[in-house]
Amino acid sequence: MSRPLSRPIKKDVLPSALKPLKPVLFSESTSTRLVPNIRSLSWSPTGSLIATCTSSNIRIWNPERPNVKSSTEIRNGHSAIAGGSGAVVEKVVFCPTTENVLASTGHDGGVRLWDVRVPSGAVGAGKGTALADVKIGDPCLFLTWHPNGREMLVGTKEDAIDSVDVRRMTEHDSTNSKWAIESTERIPPAKSSSPRYYAMAFSNSGREVFATTGDGPVKILDYPTMTPLHTLTAHTYATYSVQHSPRGDYLAVGGGDSTITLWDTYNWHCVHALTAHTSAIRDLSFSFDGAYLICGSGSDFKEGEKGIEIYHADTGDVAHTIDTGNAVTVAQWHPYRYWVAYAGDAGGMKIVGPGGNV
Structure with a gap:
């Protein structure tokens, strides 16, 4: 990789x-x-893909092919978790160890794992494939992957932190080959006197x-x-x-x-x-060599x-x-360049x- x-x-x-x-x-x-209003950017581990989220939609780009026809769109990606129309996606983050796995979270209170490769000949081809869902419950603000690519921490607006182990998946929709991550561990909310x-x-x-x-x-x-x-x-x-x-x-x-x-x-x-x-300052990124920092x-x-x-x-x-023409809201260095x-x-x-x- x-x-x-x-x-x-x-x-x-x-x-x-x-x-x-x-x-x-x-x-x-x-x-x-x-x-x-692009709320989040994330490079894949090799930098061959970059994901963005705007409102309820997610798009995966090839950084060397700017034509939108070369990208993959995931429209209303959290509607199934929310149980209705598409919910706002707050954060998209590629798994640090697996090139095609993307995690997203947002206001619907769920986390979804995606395989962003274009399905060959499948129904909905070009829209990405949902691999697993995690129901957190409260609207989510952020998620961060552990470096091992097997665990995540998810933060909510209610100031609770959920630990998610993506290895603990059980099949709940065999027709669509989708899995649910049933086991999460909630870290208690901070006390009222805590930040x-x-x-x-x-x-x-x-x-x-x-x-x-x-x-x-x-x-x-x-x-x-x-x-x-x-x-x-x-x-x-x-x-x-x-x-x-x-x-x-x-x-x-x-x-x-x-x-x-x-x-x-x-x-x-x-x-x-x-x-x-x-x-x-709401976004920070070091260059691959740690020599330079942007925000x-x-x-x-x-x-x-x-x-x-x-x-x-x-x-x-x-x-x-x-x-730049305007103030920069989010900025990220490529992982290798x-x-x-x-x-x-x-x-x-x-x-x-x-x-x-x-």
Whole structure:
């Protein structure tokens, strides 16, 4: 499944490598003036696919084929779980170990696993195949895969966290070869005096969970016991996003105070506070080599400032800025290349990198 990594690019060379590359538009509509509300982006483990979700629909793109006819659409993907019309999909995340398996969750209170390969000759070909459903119950805000690709944590609006083991599946619809994950473990909601969780991310080893909170501190929890190990305090408002560097040396935290903090994971000191933004930081992504960091700022393309600042993790400097027409809501690095996918501009998702040699 793996493919060769791009050649590492030094900070002083990065601008000359990225500046000539033009963003490639991936649009579902013939109108490129409207700004779709793309709520989530996710690259597959090899970067050969990228998934987006807009309202109740999910679409899987080939990053080297921007024509919508080359994509796979999953329309109203959570209607069966919701028991009615399509529910809003809040998050899509590819399994980190299996190229074609995608997990989605949303306001219907369910999680669904998909095989995004186009079914050959099957009914509904080109719409993806639902593999399994998980009924959480409460509207879901986020999900995160364990690095082993077999477990997930799902967070709800009621501040409960469910642990889902995708290996515990039982068949409930043999006609459509669909399975239900019957066994989940609910982690009790935080006490009234405890902070609300907005996002979680596993450490690279999977032995720890990093949890952002409504009052600012980031909790480091043991997994799977979820016992508190340590607390990182630097933000004055809620923290919304957290990511562990692929190298393991930094933890990035994004907050409602428009600040990104970078923490040295060896001594847990805040080594950089990145303050170039004017709105909440809700999405973070490290490059495959851990050298560079980007973010999505704000929940709406009208919030925040235009452009994608590419930070150099070791120095905290802005190494390069990708020009955009609007504020960027979500942004993600390719898992093996210096390609950047982002949403917020008119028309749909854009990717900087295809056609280049980075």
